[in-house]
Amino acid sequence: MSELMEIRWHARGGQGAKTASLLLAEAAAMDGKYSQGFPDYGPERMGAPMRGFTRISEEPIHLHCAIYAPEIVIVLDDTLLSAVDVAAGTPEDGVIIVNTVRSAADVRSEMGLKGRSVHTVDATGIAIDEIGRPIPNAPMLGALIRVAELLSLDTVIAQIEKKFSHGFRPEVVEGNVRAIHRAHEEVRGE
Numbered sequence: 001m002s003e004l005m006e007i008r009w010h011a012r013g014g015q016g017a018k019t020a021s022l023l024l025a026e027a028a029a030m031d032g033k034y035s036q037g038f039p040d041y042g043p044e045r046m047g048a049p050m051r052g053f054t055r056i057s058e059e060p061i062h063l064h065c066a067i068y069a070p071e072i073v074i075v076l077d078d079t080l081l082s083a084v085d086v087a088a089g090t091p092e093d094g095v096i097i098v099n100t101v102r103s104a105a106d107v108r109s110e111m112g113l114k115g116r117s118v119h120t121v122d123a124t125g126i127a128i129d130e131i132g133r134p135i136p137n138a139p140m141l142g143a144l145i146r147v148a149e150l151l152s153l154d155t156v157i158a159q160i161e162k163k164f165s166h167g168f169r170p171e172v173v174e175g176n177v178r179a180i181h182r183a184h185e186e187v188r189g190e
Helices: 017-030 079-081 104-111 123-130 136-147 153-164 170-186
Strands: 005-014 034-040 049-056 071-075 095-099 117-121
Touching: 005 079, 005 136, 017 034, 017 049, 017 136, 017 153, 049 153, 071 136, 079 095, 079 104, 095 104, 095 136, 104 117, 117 136, 117 153, 123 136, 123 170, 136 153, 136 170, 153 170
Parallel strands: 005 071, 071 095, 095 117
Antiparallel strands: 005 049, 034 049
């Protein structure tokens, strides 16, 4: 990867998009890449739409702004598909990954998309099964790694274990790791 890869996360407050965008950037840095991860939200409350951003590059990153033309869009809450133009600015060869029980073809039809690669995974279901809470960020990281191959799965898992081991019980860390593995295997595209 020599060019800048830009990823935009769409979620509702409390779903972990801020954490996921930061974790991905930290994992990229751990892998020797340049990266940025940051959220975009105001005084919104839990449940309000918000965005997160991640940039990854082999070269230093000099941009310090929101991402308007992402190569990859990750949607943690499929109710946002009808509330926000999540595909805005995404090029024809861009990738959209949605947390939903619906198929990629159904999501494409609902969004009226032409072009772009659409993938879906039931990240909330996986999170409930493996972590015991409906927080889809870790499974969405697993799906992203499978679809985009930006980093190795081992690098992302090592960052999760490092970051979460100080603030969470071991079973929570293990549940997140299982959730990442499951979503990595269960993500489906057209």
